[in-house]
Amino acid sequence: MKAAIVVFPGSNRERDAVAALEAVSGTKPHLVWHRDTELPKVDLIVVPGGFSYGDYLRSGAMAAHSPIMREVKARADQGVRVLGVCNGFQIITEAGLLPGALMRNGALKFVCRVQHLRVENTDSPFTKRYAKGQIVRFPVAHGDGNYWTDAETVKRLDGEGQVAFRYVGDEARADPRGNPNGSVSDIAGIFNAKRTVLGLMPHPEDAVEALHGNTDGKPMFEGLVEALS
């Protein structure tokens, strides 16, 4: 699997994404600078976390208009898989690859913690290595993760299998705290209609090795490698 990671001024989790992809696929991903207008031929495009352009406008809004995003959209239309994590989710949503919007966290504070998620749909290269309904733990670290779309769209997303992950609490592990940001219907991550694009707030790339405390994010990258190699 060949992968490219798009780097904007202010991106700061590209190193984490590089490490996760390299650990699982054995191949170093390409780093593509935001001013580039061409992407190498790749099977997967990752838009990483961070604060692109400082997020001084609405999160992701500036990056969505950067030259490289036209190319990312064109590739996405051709079926190239796109993974947007955290700020990357905000950027690809602002760019129109996914429906809805990411707003300020309900509590108006940045939140960083390990969060339980439920896998809602496994019919995608991103989620095929999980079981439907499986509870996984990924860290979250964001200030603007409050996903919103109207009730009708939530219903459609559910009906079409476009909800990828939901925030859940886990009483059994003494962590009853679910939804960390007030997002509608506890949505943590969604697919596009063809399930070739995934955007999510939590960070699977920071849950891939023993040092991270759990490796629940690893199956996502393994599934991608399996599907795209």
Add this chain to the structure above:
Amino acid sequence: MSAEATKAQERPVTAELAKEFGLSAEEYRNALDILGRTPTFTELGIISVMWSEHCSYKSSKVWLKTLPTTGPQVICGPGENAGVVDIGDGDAVIFKMESHNHPSYIEPYQGAATGVGGILRDVFTMGARPIANMNALRFGSPDHPKTRHLVSGVVAGIGGYGNCVGVPTVGGETNFHPAYNGNILVNAMTVGVAKTDKIFYSAAAGIGNPVVYVGSKTGRDGIHGATMASAEFTEDSEEKRPTVQVGDPFTEKLLIEACLELMETDAIVAIQDMGAAGLTSSSVEMAGKGGLGIELTLDTLPMREQAMTPYEIMLSESQERMLIILKPGREEVAKAIFDKWELDFAVIGHLTDTGNLVIKMYGETWCDMPIAPVSNAAPEYNRPWEPTPKASDLDDSVFNGYSEELGDTLTKLFGCPDLASKRWIWEQYDSLVGGDTRFMSGQADAAVVRVPGQTKAVAITTDCTPRYCLADPVEGGKQAVAEAWRNLSAVGALPLAITDNMNFGNPEKPRIMGQFVGAVQGIGEACKALDFPVVSGNVSLYNETNGEAILPTPAIGGVGIMPDAMIAVGIAFRGEGDVILAVGDTANPYGGHIGQSIFLREILGREEGAPPPVDLAVERRNGDFVRGLIREGLVVSSHDVADGGLIVTIAEMALAGGVGAYLTGFDGQHVRVLFGEDQGRYVLAVRPDVAATVQEKAEAAGVPVSVLGETRGTSLSGRGGEIVSLKRLREANEGWLPNYMAAEL
């Protein structure tokens, strides 16, 4: 703007103006002598910040010189932007802690944010990629009307800056005490890693070499910030809000990447960030260290505001700016990198052989004075000081009338502001970015961050117990260093060196100066005994409002190393049936020093007595023993005994892991044994099959070890049944801060 318009804004230079700028009459006379004439307005501004307490360390220098600063591991001690320590394999760790107290009280969000920005620059300016931030915060009483607002703003500011630049904030400490009502402390620490052959220093070299300005544009923010930080607060201090700088973490992130990229080339001769006193201190220090002169022409300097005067430009503390001396002919290489990162880049001058600082603008010269005499003449005071009277130890009569159930006492302690969980704070910090963080906050005695791309890891802690320092500055200073050393040992790291952030009141008062002198003495003794030298530091004096001083707070940032991040051990109990051991002196028989303890303050309502003494030889013996056990893989959980004593330590380990403890080692013991804060102690959990081995090793090493009980259930219990459930402790512990912050003013 023109020369005429600039002159129209300048005020006549007199002794009165000098006083307004913070110079004493004697200091002003000295300036006249050095120059042989009346300084210009711009020169007076420059001299006043150079000679401010903040920049000159005039009250503290004579004492700081006594601290041990060398060792085989030290590559660069105090005097540069940050300390540099060898961690093997051609790698170095570069770190420093710095205060931003005064600005944070006046404008908590920006004050704290720019504190983080400033310390980050001190570290990456030396060639290091920052890998971790820490912070040590002290707030006033929770009942004080400003405290909630200050906590909220400071935490948001630290998070807002650190999260955006993508450096994980991996830990810290937060205390509350009424002595900080008028002066909070915001001490920020950054740790970075570099190659030992790619470390950058600030001494300028090469006559004629270009002086380059990069980063943000210069505005009028922060003018005389260093002077503000060198005086006591009064009622009208809030009017100083305009002297607080405004941070831009996005630009800082770009600046980090651009500087590190430039450092990959060989274009740089010297580099320094513009921190306190901005362009003045950076240009003067760089030229001064190189024994050269420097000539700046400010017309091309990137400015954010119109019609700025040379005085304003030289004293501005606008953030995210660096000054670089380039090798000749490398301007284009450097400019291309800063263009890529969309940062300002301007050649604003060159080095000269005159030894003078020359400032030109609008076709005229505004400053032309010799650097060395002005720098060397920076005042150095041996201020009068009084030793702090020794407090006597407390006898058992303090316990008269105490008859509370142990479970109730523990619940109260776990819900008191100093021991309550600071989750509300650290969940606002991205502690994981970079993917190298071993523990979430609260899970280990020291943060453990892997060196990127390697298996080895750096351990980091910040420590100080101000109530000990007030009661006995010498023992308190020792204790702060010893606790840092202990916390690093408790995760399995080898302690390497410290940075000290000395926060005190007004040094012109002999009682306060005595606290400073005592703390330095204690720190020095501990550093020597533990081979734990000071490699960088910062002094913040005048932390007083209307004559009320803070508790003496010499915050210590300690750094250690371990060969593999996965060796590290956290505090959490990890399962049932592990044996709980106390390591440390068991005189009495488990200790029981109750003076200045949290129990005494929170349960008995008294703040008195002598703090626990620190026996540095015992400290070292016990720490080396614990580290050795961890390195051999014999330890499941490890926690040093600090605030609250043994029983609180065990309960913290239980809460962190969600596994209780069945305690038998306290049977028949006096309550002071449970809560005494004797030093040099640890609690370990070990698998039952190695408990005997551990005890044999302890005997061989001459380290007292005793069995306290075993991990079991979901409560703390003993032969008499349940003492308190973890659920009840957790509710008290996790509830206090969020409830406090959510309450209406």
